[in-house]
Amino acid sequence: MKHAADRQFVVGVDLGGTKILAAVFDSRNKLLAREKKTTRPELGANGVLDRTAECVNEALAAAAVSHPAVAGVGVGVPGIVDTHSGVVRVAPNLHWKNLPFGKGLSKRLHIPVAVVNDVEAGTMAVQQLGAGRRLRDFTCMFIGTGIGGGMVIRGEQYRGAGGMGGEIGHMVVMAHDGPKCGCGNHGCLEAVASRSAIVRRVVTAMEKGRKSVVRELCDGDAKRIRSRILAEAYREGDKLVREIIDDACDYIGIGTANLINILNPQAVILGGGLIEALGDRMLPRIRKSAWTHTIAASAERVNILDSGLGDDAGVLGAALAARAFAK
Amino acid sequence: MKHAADRQFVVGVDLGGTKILAAVFDSRNKLLAREKKTTRPELGANGVLDRTAECVNEALAAAAVSHPAVAGVGVGVPGIVDTHSGVVRVAPNLHWKNLPFGKGLSKRLHIPVAVVNDVEAGTMAVQQLGAGRRLRDFTCMFIGTGIGGGMVIRGEQYRGAGGMGGEIGHMVVMAHDGPKCGCGNHGCLEAVASRSAIVRRVVTAMEKGRKSVVRELCDGDAKRIRSRILAEAYREGDKLVREIIDDACDYIGIGTANLINILNPQAVILGGGLIEALGDRMLPRIRKSAWTHTIAASAERVNILDSGLGDDAGVLGAALAARAFAK
Numbered sequence: 001m002k003h004a005a006d007r008q009f010v011v012g013v014d015l016g017g018t019k020i021l022a023a024v025f026d027s028r029n030k031l032l033a034r035e036k037k038t039t040r041p042e043l044g045a046n047g048v049l050d051r052t053a054e055c056v057n058e059a060l061a062a063a064a065v066s067h068p069a070v071a072g073v074g075v076g077v078p079g080i081v082d083t084h085s086g087v088v089r090v091a092p093n094l095h096w097k098n099l100p101f102g103k104g105l106s107k108r109l110h111i112p113v114a115v116v117n118d119v120e121a122g123t124m125a126v127q128q129l130g131a132g133r134r135l136r137d138f139t140c141m142f143i144g145t146g147i148g149g150g151m152v153i154r155g156e157q158y159r160g161a162g163g164m165g166g167e168i169g170h171m172v173v174m175a176h177d178g179p180k181c182g183c184g185n186h187g188c189l190e191a192v193a194s195r196s197a198i199v200r201r202v203v204t205a206m207e208k209g210r211k212s213v214v215r216e217l218c219d220g221d222a223k224r225i226r227s228r229i230l231a232e233a234y235r236e237g238d239k240l241v242r243e244i245i246d247d248a249c250d251y252i253g254i255g256t257a258n259l260i261n262i263l264n265p266q267a268v269i270l271g272g273g274l275i276e277a278l279g280d281r282m283l284p285r286i287r288k289s290a291w292t293h294t295i296a297a298s299a300e301r302v303n304i305l306d307s308g309l310g311d312d313a314g315v316l317g318a319a320l321a322a323r324a325f326a327k
Numbered sequence: 328m329k330h331a332a333d334r335q336f337v338v339g340v341d342l343g344g345t346k347i348l349a350a351v352f353d354s355r356n357k358l359l360a361r362e363k364k365t366t367r368p369e370l371g372a373n374g375v376l377d378r379t380a381e382c383v384n385e386a387l388a389a390a391a392v393s394h395p396a397v398a399g400v401g402v403g404v405p406g407i408v409d410t411h412s413g414v415v416r417v418a419p420n421l422h423w424k425n426l427p428f429g430k431g432l433s434k435r436l437h438i439p440v441a442v443v444n445d446v447e448a449g450t451m452a453v454q455q456l457g458a459g460r461r462l463r464d465f466t467c468m469f470i471g472t473g474i475g476g477g478m479v480i481r482g483e484q485y486r487g488a489g490g491m492g493g494e495i496g497h498m499v500v501m502a503h504d505g506p507k508c509g510c511g512n513h514g515c516l517e518a519v520a521s522r523s524a525i526v527r528r529v530v531t532a533m534e535k536g537r538k539s540v541v542r543e544l545c546d547g548d549a550k551r552i553r554s555r556i557l558a559e560a561y562r563e564g565d566k567l568v569r570e571i572i573d574d575a576c577d578y579i580g581i582g583t584a585n586l587i588n589i590l591n592p593q594a595v596i597l598g599g600g601l602i603e604a605l606g607d608r609m610l611p612r613i614r615k616s617a618w619t620h621t622i623a624a625s626a627e628r629v630n631i632l633d634s635g636l637g638d639d640a641g642v643l644g645a646a647l648a649a650r651a652f653a654k
C-alpha cells in the first residue's frame with residue numbers, strides 16, 4: 001500500500017443518469033485518479049449501488065489508496081436529497097424515490113458516505129476552488145443533459161425555502177412556440193439549449209438530409225454524439241453544428257440575462273462538458289446575447305465566466321462535501 | 328393643532344413617473360390621510376421636488392398633523408438610489424441622474440427624508456405588514472406601468488450584489504416573436520403583461536374596430552384607462568378585455584413559475600393596482616398557469632398570494648423606511 005491509513009483522502013462521485021464518474025483526491029484536493037462506468041438505471045437501485053461501489057473501488061485501486069485511508073465518499077445525485085440522512089427523495093432520471101442511498105453505499109464500501117445534490121456539489125466546487133473563489137454573490141449554470149443552476153447569496157449557497165431552487169433549465173424563455181421539454185412544458189431553456197437539445201436538433205437535421213461532419217465523427221451512431229464531437233465539428237467549421245450551437249448560445253445568453261436581471265450577481269459562471277470543450281467559442285457569443293438582454297445598469301458590472309473546473313466540478317464538489325461531512 | 332409634537336407620525340411617498348402619492352401614518356402604521364398629484368417630470372427636478380413637497384404638505388394638512396410631529400418622510404423612487412446619502416443615481420422614467428433628492432426635499436419640508444427604491448419599499452411593507460409577515464423566503468411581483476420584483480431571502484430583503492436585482496419585468500419569456508419592450512428588447516414580461524401593455528393592446532384592438540365597453544368607460548380618452556376601468560370592463564364580461572387580461576395572466580403565471588423554479592420561495596406575492604382591483608379574478612388564472620409551468624416538486628409547496636395591501640404597499644413601505652431611517 002502506497003499511502004498510510006491516516007484518512008487523508010476523499011472520493012467524489014458524480015452519479016448521472018448515463019454515467020458514474022468517481023475520482024480520488026488527496027488532502028490538497030489534487031485529483032489522483034478517476035474512473036468511469038455506465039449507470040444502467042434499468043438494473044434498479046441495488047444494481048446502481050453495486051456499480052457505484054465498483055467504480056469507487058476501481059478509482060481507489062487506480063490511485064493506490066486503501067479503504068482505511070479514505071475519510072469519506074461524497075456522491076452528487078441529480079435529484080432532491082436529504083444530506084443529513086443520506087436519503088435520495090426523488091431522482092427522476094434514476095427512477096428513485098425515498099432511497100437510503102448513503103446507507104446502501106457505505107454498507108458496501110465501509111466508508112462514510114455523504115449524499116448531495118449534483119448541482120449543489122458543482123456550485124460548492126466553483127465557490128471553493130473555481131471562478132467563484134473570491135465572490136460573495138454569483139450564479140452557476142451547468143450545461144449538460146439538462147441545465148442546472150446554483151446560487152451563492154451573501155457568501156452562502158442558496159437553494160430556496162424548500163431546497164428545490166436553481167431549476168434554471170426549466171425557466172420558460174420561449175413561451176409562444178418553443179419545443180417540448182422533458183418536464184412536459186414548452187419553451188424551457190433546457191429544451192432549446194442543453195447539450196441533449198443540441199444533439200437532438202443536429203440528428204433531426206441530418207435525418208432530413210442536412211450534411212454534417214458529425215455523421216463521420218460518430219461513425220453513424222447518433223448515441224456517440226457528445227460534447228467532444230460537437231466541439232470538433234464546430235472547430236472544423238461544420239455549418240449545421242455552428243448554426244445550432246450559435247442559436248443555443250443566444251438562448252443561454254437570454255437565460256443568463258434573466259438571471260442577471262433578477263439576481264444581479266457579481267458573476268454568472270458557466271460549466272459542464274460542452275463549455276469545457278468549446279467555451280472559448282461559446283462564451284463570447286453567450287456574453288453578447290446576455291448583455292443585449294440585460295437592463296443596462298446591471299450589465300456593466302456582471303462578469304460571465306467559465307467555471308475553470310471543466311467537467312471535474314461535479315466530482316470535486318462531491319469530494320468537498322465528503323470532507324465537510326467527515327469532519 | 329390636533330396632534331402633539333412628539334414626532335410620532337411618518338409620511339410615505341410613492342413617487343411614480345405619472346403620479347405622486349403621499350400618505351400620513353400614525354405610530355401604529357394606521358393611514359390617516361392621503362393625497363395625490365400628477366408628477367409632471369417635464370418640469371425638471373426642482374419642479375418635481377416642489378410638487379412632492381406640496382403633496383406631503385397637503386396630506387399633512389388633511390391629517391391635521393403639524394410638521395414638528397413628523398419623525399420623517401420616506402420616498403419610494405422608481406430607480407437606483409443610494410439610501411445613505413439620499414441621492415437618486417438613475418431614475419429613467421423621471422430622467423434623473425445623480426440627483427440629491429433627499430437633501431432637496433428635506434430643505435423644502437424641514438423634516439428628515441429617507442429615499443428608497445419603490446419596489447424595495449413595497450417589499451418592505453409586504454414583509455412587515457402584508458402577506459409576507461410570517462415568511463422567511465418570498466418573492467414579490469408588483470404589476471403596474473412596469474413589473475417590479477422584490478426578494479426576501481433568509482428573512483432579509485435581497486437586491487443582488489450591486490443592488491440592481493429584482494428586475495423581473497425584464498425577464499424574457501417570449502424570445503422568439505415577443506412585442507417590443509421599453510428597454511429596447513423583445514418579449515420581456517413587462518411588454519406582454521404590465522398594466523401599460525394591457526392598455527396598449529386594448530387601445531390597438533379598439534382602433535382596429537374591436538368593440539369594448541372600455542370606450543364608454545373612458546369617455547373616448549385612452550389616457551383615462553387605468554386599473555379600475557379595466558377591472559370594471561372585465562367584471563361586466565367585456566370580451567376584448569377578458570381576452571387580453573386572461574392572456575396577460577397566463578404570462579404572469581409563466582413569470583411566476585420561472586421565479587419559483589429559480590428561487591423556490593415559500594410564496595410569490597402579487598401586488599399593484601390591477602391586482603388590487605381584479606385580484607379575485609386574476610389570481611386563479613395566474614396560479615393555474617404558474618403551476619403548469621413549475622417543476623412538480625416545487626409547485627406543491629409554493630403559495631401564490633395577493634399582497635393584502637392593495638395600492639398602499641408603496642406609501643406604507645416608504646413610511647416604514649422613514650421610521651427606520653429616523654431611528
